[in-house]
Amino acid sequence: MGMSILELYMANSIDNTAGKIREKLNTVRNKRKVSAKRCIWEMMQNAKDVYNPKFGGVSIEFEIADEHTFIFRHNGLYFGLKDVTCLIQQVSSKSSTNEDENVTGMFGTGFISTHLIADVIDVKSILLDFNDRYRYFSLKLDRSGSSKEELAPRIEDTMKEFAMLDNDPEGVLFPFVQDYEQHTENDFDTSFTYRIESESQLQLALLGINDLVNTLPVTMINLPTVKSVRVINRLEGTDLRYTCSREKEDENVVLSTISNGELTKKYLTYTTSEVSLSIEIKEENGLLYAVKRDDKLPVLLRDFPLIGSNQFYFPYFLNGFRFIPTEPRDDIQIHGDSDDKPSVINRGIIENAIKTALTFNQWLIDHDIHNRYLLASSRIPKSTESWDEETSEPWIKELQKKWRAELLKQSLLECENGIYKMSEMLLPDCSKKESREKFWDILRPVANRMLPKKEHIHEWRDIMIEYDSWNCQIKYSIEDFLEDLACKSNMSCIYAKFGEDENAAFAWLNEVIKFTYEELGSDAFEKYSILPNQNGYFKRASELRRDNTMPIPSEIKHVYHIAFDQNVEDILLNSCIEVRYVESVKEYNLTSIIFDLNQFIKDNKKTYEKRRDASYALTQLYSNEDSKVLRKNMNYVCSGFSTKVTTFSHISDVPDDLWSESDRFLLEMIPVWIADSGNSLSMLGTKLLDQFENVDESKIIEWFNLYLKICSEVQCTSQLLTYAIFPNQKGILKKIGELSYDNNIPEEIKDLSEIANTEIKWRSSLLDRRIEGYSSHSPKNTSDIYRSISDTFDRSTKQLLIAKYAIALNCNNNPDVSYIYSVMNKLYDRMPVAKVLNNADGFDWEKFIACAIVGISGKIAEKTNLKTLCSSLSTKDYLYGDKEGIDLIDKFLTFVLNYRGGRYKNKVTELDNHGIWINQSGDFCMFSALSRDGGIAEPLKDLAANNPIVNYNYRDILIHNNSIMSSAIDSSKIITQKTVLATIDKALEEYKQDKQTSEFRSLIFGIMELDKRLHIAEQMKYYNEKKDSLIVGSLGEGETMNMVASIIQQGDDKIKAIKEILEGNSLEDINKIKEVLKGCSPDKLEDVIDKLSKKQIPNVGGDTPTGGDDKVETKIETVPKIYDIDVEVWENGQFVTKSVPTNQVQYAGLSLQEIEHYIDEAKGAVLKYFRELNDGNPDLGLQFDKERLGKHSYSQLYGIYDKYGKELPIVVHSYKGPQYRYFDLNWYDWQLLSKENSMLFVLTVTGLQCIPLYALPVRKFNMSIDNEMSNETKAALLTLAAVGKRYSRLSFDFGNNMPQGFKDPIPFDYVPEELNKCIESIKKVCDQNIPQIANVYNYGKNIPLVTSAVGYSLAMKEIEGGNARDIFEAPINGTPKAPSVGTSFID
DSSP states (O other): OOOOHHHHHHHHHHHHHHHHHHHHHHHHHHTHHHHHHHHHHHHHHHHHTTOOGGGTSEEEEEEEEETTEEEEEEOOOOEEHHHHHHHHHTOOOSOTTOOOTTOOOSSSHHHHGGGGTOSEEEEEEEEEOTTSOEEEEEEEEEOOSSSHHHHHHHHHHHHHHHHGGGGOTTOSSSOBOTTGGGOOTTOOOEEEEEEOOSHHHHHHHHHHHHHHHHHHHHHHTTOTTEEEEEEEETTTTEEEEEEEEEEEOSSSEEEEEEEOSSOEEEEEEEEOSSEEEEEEEEEETTEEEEOOOOTTSOOEEESEEOTTGGGSOOSSEEEETTOOBOTTSSSBOOOOOTTOHHHHHHHHHHHHHHHHHHHHHHHHHHTTEEOGGGGGOOOOOOOSSOOOTTTHHHHHHHHHHHHHHHHHHSOOEEETTEEEOGGGBOEEOOSSHHHHHHHHHHHTTTOSSBOOOGGGHHHHHHHTSSGGGGOSOOEEOHHHHHHHHHTTOBTHHHHHHTTTOHHHHHHHHHHHHHHHHHHHOTTHHHHSOOEEBTTSBEEOGGGOEEOOSSOOOHHHHHHHHHHHSOOGGGGBBOTTSOGGGOTTSEEOOHHHHHHHHHHHHHOTTSOHHHHHHHHHHHTTEEOOHHHHHHHHHHHHHHHTTOTTOOOOEEOSSOOGGGGHHHHHHHHHHHHHHHHHHOSBHHHHHHHHHTTSSSOOHHHHHHHHHHHHHHHHHTTOOGGGGTSOOEEBTTSBEEOGGGOBEEOSOOHHHHHHHHHHTOSSOHHHHBBOTTOOSOTTSSEEOHHHHHHHHHHHHHHOSOHHHHHHHHHTEEETTOHHHHHHHHHHHHHOTTOOOOEEESOOTTOOOHHHHHHHHHHHHHHHHTTOBHHHHHHHHOOSSOOOOHHHHHHHHHHHHHHHHHGGGGTTTHHHHTSTTOOOEEBTTSBEEOGGGOBEEESOOHHHHHHHHHOTTTOOOGGGTBBOTTOSGGGGSOTTSEEEHHHHHHHHHHHHHHOOSOSSSHHHHHHHHHHHHHHHHHOOGGGOHHHHHHHHHHHHHHHTTSHHHHHHHHHHTTOHHHHHHHHHHHHHSOHHHHHHHHHHHHTOOHHHHHHHHHHHHTTOOOOSSSOOOSOSOTTOOOOOOOSOOOOEEEEEEEETTEEEEEEEEOOOGGGTTOOHHHHHHHHHHHHHHHHHHHHHHHHHOGGGOOEEOHHHHTSOOTTEEOOEEOTTSOBOOEEEEEEOOOTTSOOOOOHHHHHHHTSTTOEEEEEETTEEEEOOGGGSOEEEEOOOOOTTSOHHHHHHHHHHHHHHTTTOOOOEEEOSOOOOOOOSOOOTTOOOHHHHHHHHHHHHHHHHHHHHHGGGSOOOOOOOOOOTTSOHHHHHHHHHTTOHHHHHOOOTTOSOOOOOOOOOSOO
16 A cells, blocks of 8 residues: 555655755765864854753853763753754754844754764753653764665654654653753753764864864853853863853943963953954053954854854954854855845945944054054955955955045054054065064164054054055155165264264164165165265265275375375275175275375375375374384384374284385484484484473483384384494494494493593493494403503502402402402491492403502501501491401401412511511511410410519410411411420529519419419429429418418318318308308307208208108198289280289299299290390391380290290299109199190209190099080090090199100190101091990080089989979079980990
């Protein structure tokens, strides 16, 4: 049976639907990327059209859940039954009249594009049935299949499945929705799940999502019913929710803010009844900026973007509420004629949009928008269809002209200095972007019209496309600019543009030239006069020359002007111009101009004055440091004759050829000028006086030497032979051939030649020795002038005078000359002043010294004796004694005897009337009259000389004992003591007169006294035989005889006792005994005698002797009585009075006076030691301050300084025993001994000792552990203590066994090298190992005890009870915590 008509209709309908869907799917798939972007907007459009008013808009979500699932969901209104069927059949549910502008479209053909992502879509939502009941439903839209025949059954099945709703009154297949009206915004009841089956489908889904994200901000501002859009991409881990907030700025303008939590964008939208215009903005530093649109974004919107309208050039996003888009929604219909209603409508909307744009422009201008060039975008849009030449193209061009005419009037031009109308713009016009920017930089300082901001010029140029339609001169080409520049004629107007800053002006012009060359090539410089000459006037390239390779200095240009009366600057390219872009300009450089100048000066046909003046001008210049000296010298020489040479200036990089002809010209003229000035240096100085200041002879010589030096250097010397221009040593100018060179002859020898009056007048024949460069010209030496002097001396009657002046000269500190001069200077009143010669090669002093020896000998002999000589030599400042006189004569004799091998010995040994040898009586004798002294005792000489019985003065014939010249006397000429004794003995034997005279008695007793010491009696035969009778016979009856008789009467015992006393003691001792006995009463004398007989020494306060019987019971006082002494101690740079206790153990048992006596004695010994040390070592340079030495400072000695003025820290003590007392130092001693280089001196029984600390007799020493020490320091000390416990207890007191052998000064802290090495070795071991055991020891700080009377147990009890602070004044922080103590192998 066949189908019914209704069934046939339904079959045909499904077949048509399948065919239409198949056709649309093919179209979509042919434009996959565009369709992928569009499909997302189709989904969003459908959601927007069903927004729920109750929620105030619709919220939408897009989610790529995984590689196979894409979900679109929203919380909009329910489906109607028609909506569902339209969705199945892919028919739009929107009215064909499009009356509702809020409905963009509903499940029409546009929705088919969503199947690009997936063939199968699962739809879930809520619908309202015929009975107005809400039901859940789900459908599968399967668009798979390659033909309509495959697609139709799937559509039919879906329709049949949905049709079952009619037979489901109980809601089994389509369940009822309970409380639908209670659903909230969070209930996303509608979802479309796309089943992705391929990688290409997934990529299209991602492409659509990415486009959505880019375009969503500008879309949402036009969709007030869309509250939010959430985009979830599980594959990339992103989840962004876009919202739009709106704020009304005024009646037409709304500020929209789009935010997704990461990014915020703002848009201003101007809305009218037909259109809304939007532009993105941003705020920076309080300023409002328009943001350039991404050229990939669509410009046109019909609520949603029209994909593909990104080249519709318009300054804003344009949303036409009634736009009629093309079916693919990628453009609007615009090209139809007047019968094409959509085109007419759309053109009308665009015209309205342009008017609105101008209005919006003004609003933005009024609100100080920046980047205003964006508002002038007005190019003809690119359309998907070609512009129709008869309708749409004329329409759009005319519309553009009118639009642009209005834009020119608006203040759209942003410049660096303000805002201007667009019509005032001067836009640099170059095809390349880089050139455009360079052109802008060039125009910026000189433009007369307004330049856009540099960052805007490229956009402005794009806006100038279709330039003719602007109908305004805005663009400015390079050619326009060069024509304007050439019209300026010179640089002055450019200087004005740069505030008269010429450097800046030329820097700018060089940029212009470079830019011109790069853009137009070198031909432009021939076409446009823009190259300045060196006077600043613009010329073409062919009118100029350049000197860039070797620039011509301005000074040489000036010389050129002097010579040729022309300015070379007129034809030279300005030196400030970079030549590399104008190399077509020919060269005229430094080499060229030097050649021209040299030819001019060399040409004798040229005017003399111009040649001279040009040469003068050149001599005021120099080029480099190598030639600076020559040029300066030349300048100086020429300035002596011309006022035109007044300056000396530097010019860079000029070859010496510049001066070759000018130097020669001037050097050849100078001898003529000198000859014209006169025949002497003084007359030449008068000539130079006109040009120089303070002219003296040395300045003239300096000037002349410079001239000669220059002549030599430039090899211009022929003129020097012709003229008398050379000064001799008298200042007279002569020809060089008349003079000889002075080869360093000392002036003093020339003076000597004048004193000797030599035949040759040396200074007249010698070239002034200040003249340089003529050392090889007939040189004369010192030997030449010496021969002249020597010859004259030999013939002279004034030899001694000449010798005095010769000896007053010395060279290289000649010891012979120096000595002879020193002797003559003492003896002669008017001796010439000594002078030192730097060079005296060829001069021999021997004959002058020989003459002086004779003169000196005669001068000394005139004085007859030593006393007269010393008197004549003495001055008020220095007195000569015998010692000094003898020393003078001895040295003179020694000199003469040794000078030149003794050649002049006879001058002091043989000449008559020249006795200068000193006898022991101090008289001067002839050498032959004296003998050596064979060791004769002085008392024996006195006895022989003074006793009239002997009357023989051996001193008259003996050379003086203090003279060192006895060795000069022959050894055979010696008088011994035996000879003298024989003479005396002979005198005794021959004496036959009265022997009881005082003369005889003094002779006998004199012999007796001498015999006691010299044992001479045995050598006197007569005296030895007759001694007793001679002694008794000489006594007579006088007082002596009476004393002898008195002694004899005392008896033999007393005489014997007296004899023992006399033989055992000196006269001084006997006198002391006498004084003691005189002061003793008889009873006291008995006591003294009694004690002496018992061999006991009374204790009178002196030292107790050591030794004796140890068993003697004597109270030994080992504790000193303490005295407080007020002493002056040096503190803080001054002496202050301190009280020092005398508590040193070594002073036990002594009185205060005795202590101070012993210390003063020790100090005296130290001072004596240092004085003798200093006398024996003058280089030591010790200094002694009497005031400080005299300070009452107990054991501290002040006032001895080293040669640097630093005071020596010295402590002094006495320790002469007894040794049962220990040695000790007070704290003031320790304070001084802690200083660097301090010394401890101790006066012991064996003498003065300087003892270092390590050598003191140590009994024990103590170590203190302070709280402030570091743990490592404490550990080191405790470790050393632990080692020391193995041997003895540790302490640090001194004993009583003082060391010996410390005679030299030595610092108190001195340590011998071997001991120091040991200490360093122990320290090294400790440094390496201590840190490992540092925590073993107890480092706890001590508990402060205030009251010593309180016992330890009581203190601890109070601490435990918490009352320690009250009772013991414990610290505020309480009792210190007991430390943790480690353990180690140390006990």
